[in-house]
Amino acid sequence: MIFKADIIQLDAPTPWGIFFQDSATPQMEGLEELHNNIMFYLAIILFTVVWIMITVIRNFIASKSPISHKYMNHGTLIELIWTITPALILILIAFPSFKLLYLMDEVMDPSLVIYGEGHQWYWSYQYPDFTNDEGEFVEYDSYIIPESDLEEGRFRMLEVDNRVVIPELTHTRFVISAADVIHSYACPSLGIKVDAYPGRLNQASVYLNRKGTFxxxxxxxxxxxxxxxPIAIQSVSIKDFLLWLRDQIES
Ligand SMILES: [Cu+2]
Structure with a gap:
């Protein structure tokens, strides 16, 4: 089934892309904000330390002042400053980080559950909320499309035959496990990375705030x-999701 929302923006890797892909969930927005916050402190620290080192090298080089402060052992004030300042900076970074960590951990009243299972080497999915007349769950395997079968404009090593379909603006719970060895379910635009362990269920919550292919x-x-x-996730409108679901149940 081809969706109208099949447009690709910055939701996939780009050549020389060193920045984040566009976010599609509040979680990823939080992660980007935390990253920007930390980079702010990081830039200040980097420039201060470089400035101090250059100053020290310029002013206290052996040829210029060979025995400066030869008998100084302690400087209580400077030691207080260089101990307390980094501690404060660490606290400033830690609080928003923990806040985000615990917010992301929380899965609140999901309307939809998707069970993903890692196999050597493909993902399989199940929508345990929906069954057909025989009581079978909606489930399918999702294999990579090999390079030889790739259509024009599709991503090499990223495109799959059956994508995960999620309705936008819906609280979704991903339950992730594995059948054989440890895998990890990760999607940068969604801000999720969940380890897939055999015999263990891990979960992540996803709330897609727009349509797109991730x-x-x-x-x-x-x-x-x-x-x-690879993992390909399609975010569609509720209507398209229901149409897709009908296709899945009837087939
Ligand atoms: Cu794997």
Whole structure:
């Protein structure tokens, strides 16, 4: 099924892309904000330390002042300053970080559950909220599309035959596990990275605030075709989701 919302913006890796992909969830917005916050402190620290080092080298070089402060052992004030300031900066970074960590951990009243299972080497999905007349769940496997079968404009090593379809503006719970070895379910635009352990269920919550196609990859070295089990997530309107669901139940 082809969706109208099949447009790709900055939701996939780009050549030389060193910045984040566009965020599609409040979680990822939070992560970007934390990153920007930390980079602010980081830039200040970097320039201050570089400035101090250059000043020291310029003013106290052996040829210029060979025995400056030869008998100084302690400087209580300066020691207080260089101990307390980094501590304060660490606290300033830690608080927003913990806040985000615990907010992301919380899964609140999801309207939809998607069960994803890692296999060597593909992902399989199940929508346990929906069954057909025989009582079977909506479930399917999601394999990479090999380079030879790739259509024009599709991503190499990222496109799959059956994407995960999620309605936008819906609280969704991802339950992740694995069938054989450890995999990891990761999608940068969604701000999720969940380890997939055999015999263990891990969860993540996703609230997509727009339509789009988002790509991720298995993020735990899981065998020879680790790079060939990509993740493609399609965010669609509720109406398109229901149409897709009907297709799945009838087929
Ligand atoms: Cu894997």
């Amino acid at each position: 790509f991720g990859q298995c993020s735990e070295i899981c065998g020879i075709l680790h790079s060939s089990m």
